[in-house]
Amino acid sequence: MALEFSPETYKKFEETVNRYPKKEAALLPVLCLAQKEFGYLGQEAIEYVAQLMDQSPARVYGVVSFYTMLNTKPIGRHHIQVCRTLPCALRGAEKLISFISKTLGIEVGQTTGDGRFTLSEVECLASCGTAPMMQVNDDYYENLTDDKVTEILASLK
């Protein structure tokens, strides 16, 4: 069966499109809905969104590939995104990334074998006063230490 939204998500899709003065303006929020529903935006998901939005898959792919939060490949349940930009780097972000990498046994850009974690480095997340920090899915974790990170990772099942 081809990929499609659940009835609840489809309703959200319609509400989203109706909020905007022009349908095409709703593309980013609709892509976010699709990513939430399908886990990532593979070719099938992109084609489905393109059809819903009356656009070509090529154009939709062009948009997807531009934004760092949109994933074209599957990722782990918990997406660990450690800020690596200067203010965090000045406060230990490089060591933090090595620590997480060692703890999880994966390199930056990889996913653990059980699909639990993906580790990424990201650019400034507007949390420089509480550096070093990481974002896991939607949540910010700030003022991190190795001990704190160990605890956080253990809590993410």
Add this chain to the structure above:
Amino acid sequence: MEKLLLRNIDVPDSHTLAVYRSRGGYRSWEEVVKNIRPEQLIEEIKASGLRGRGGAGFPTGMKWSFVPKDSPKPKYMVCNADESEPGTFKDRLLIEKDPHAVIEGTLVAAYAIQSHTAFIYIRGELAFGAGVLEQAVDEARQSGYIGKNTMGSGYDLDVIVHRGAGAYICGEETALLSSLEGARGWPKVKPPFPATHGLFGCPTVVNNVETLAVLPWIIEHGAAAYAAVGTEKSKGTKLFSVSGHISKPGVYELEMGYPFMKFLEEDCGGVPNGRKLKGVIPGGGSMPVLRPDELEKVNLDYESVQAAGSFLGSGGVIVMDDATCMVRAAWNLARFFAHESCGQCSPCREGCHWMEKIFHRIEQGEGRKGDLELILNVSGNIMGNTICPFGDAAAMPAAAFIKKYREEFEEHIAQKRCTIRME
């Protein structure tokens, strides 16, 4: 000093409508929509001397006045909440702790340009802040501050919270509009300016969160009261986000013109661990770094920081102590710009990557003779040769690091290794 921007954030539940209203919230909006003509409002904000807080410092009232009054097209107001400048986290604080001030400011600005649809474009990563804003917009809508015939004034105004999806460039106003149109966040050539050809080709104003959040205070207290604060050309107060090697990092509200060193040493507690100051980036990662000797007479206002050879920018103050490797710092920022270049203009798309590669090889002990001239050359070829200011934002800090810490770069190249290990 009276706080204009951080006036509510320490109050418990400051993000709720009930608390905001108990502190005088939405009274300015009611006054504006019922009793003030748009032209009057624009004059009032011009008289206040308020300048845009996103980084460029353009006079806000003047920006509004460029919107044509007789255009048959719809007009759009956009609040730029895409805060992504390295070292900057002030807007996030306002969004999370005082969302109604941001919304009220957006309503006031929308009315000034006679827009009936306003967007708050918030960067996608700020999921918590977006949730706070959405809830605040719902509350304001239910109480009649937003919607059709708002507060019985006959004025219709809707507010849409729009989340980005991860791209620094979308903080640039024309890139933001491209993104809001459902496209890649590619900046557009100016002119035409958004005031006449913005969102969907319609007249549009884009203002930063901090710019908008102070509008209710200005309406309530009057332009003269605002203009009485600050310096001759930099009026009012400004938020500064302080990060890096500093005892008390955080967001501070200061009167424009406050002495820079006094701020760092007294308000922020100075550089910790007995270390000395080595350099400060005063206005976010796109601005040239300043050495301690250059900071001595600098005050925190647009003119004074510019006279010292940098810019006030977003007010993102990044502090570096004497254990910082400036080659590594320069490489870190060059990598940021290489990652975030939108890829539209070749000087920036190619140049940012080359600068990153060369800085990296110097830091790795593989620097070559002539590398510093090469970076300065690449940087010079980006400056002024791109559609949007991103090119300059990448080029300026790269050149400044080399010019101001040249010996350290030369040492790296001569000794074929990093001579300073960053903790």
